[in-house]
Amino acid sequence: MIAGFTLSAFPDAAPMDGLFGGILIGLAAALMLLGAGRIAGVSGIAARATGISDSGMSTSSAWMFLIGLPVGAAIVAIASGGMEPSFASPVFLIVAGLLVGVGTRLGSGCTSGHGVCGVSRLSQRSIVATLTFMAAGIATVAIMNAAGLEVLP
Amino acid sequence: MMRRLLPPLVSGSLFGAGLALGGMTDPARVRGFLDIFGDWDPTLAFVMGGAVIVMAIAWRFREHMAHPLFAEKFSLPDRSDLTGRLIGGSALFGVGWGIAGLCPGPGIAALVIEPASAAIFVVSMLAGMFLVRLVEGNA
Incomplete structure (x- = not known):
């Protein structure tokens, strides 16, 4: 999706997409840490939202984070012209x-x-x-x- | 209300965008990364590298903050003990990750990419989590 360097030994790899995707994930986790004071751990947040776990952020915050995941993925999927893995x-x-x-x-x-x-x-x-x-x-x-x-x- | 709910929504959205852009919502990409003895795809190393570098900087900022921007205090894990439960659980998780090429975040994010398949994975994952709670009581 993003142009830039490629790896000649691994023509199918997408290092730029990977790096920018990773930076976005890092920023998301940084916002959770510095903004809410919590760890952006998806499995724990999913357990918290569904009542499987009783500890962690508020249930409403957990749901907000979980709802954001497909929202963000949809934006990228639309911007990239559709994804069909x-x-x-x-x-x-x-x-x-x-x-x-x-x-x-x-x-x-x-x-x-x-x-x-x-x-x-x-x-x-x-x-x-x-x-x-x-x-x-x-x-x-x-x-x-x-x-x-x-x-x- | 907005001050409290907007940060997790923005965080989740950034997270989901990063997962999709990085290829984590593509099981072939994930399994390709794990396939180091076959046709290895190093893309996910860049995803993890990018995320870890940004977060390493965030942890440095945290050291200079008395409290988070939108909350009263930091609520962070402080355990350092290595247990069989930690290692055994992580091993089971890794087997599941390898089988389908999905971990929790991408599974949930993929609900908009391949809804039926992602839903089967997410419901099964929640069932597995519930099973642990059922067996152990509270967690």
Whole structure:
């Protein structure tokens, strides 16, 4: 979407989009930290909004943040002329969703809370959590590929 | 009211825009990043790098602030203990992330990109979260 440098070794990568997308995510998390004094951790905020968790920001603030996610994504999708990524089939989505839900509650966070907010704060727990879920994700994709399991059409 | 609700809405919107622009709402992009033994796609390293650099600066600002701009006090995690629960939970999360190429933020943001698929993922995720609460009592 954004022009700029590309990586000759990885012609399919979109480093500029990635970098600017990352900066937007960082600004969003910075606003949550410096504005509201809280961590922009999506799994925790989702649990808070739905009443699964009793701690954290107000329920109304949690809903505002969650509603913003698709709003922001829609703006980018429209600006880029539409996005049509492939998604996994329902069985894979259900299994993955359950694992993500259970795992983020037990692990107290996900890619945003641990991976962005915690790692940038050099939190020991977040660094360990991030290394763990990255390693698990890498192993999962490697094993599924080795087994010939095609997830995305 | 607006002073309290506008910041999380703006934060969520910026966050969602960043996820979509960075490719996190595209499961092929995410799985490509995790596929380091195959056809690796480094895009997400730029997403994480950009986000972490901005937030590292924000943490520096925080040190010089007595209270947040729109709230009375900072409410931040202060634990540093490494537990089996943290590591086991993160491992389960990573397996789920690898299977479908979706984590919580992009799953919710993708509700406007591929509503049916994203909804199946988000509802399953909430069910998983609820399951933990059910088994453990309160969290």
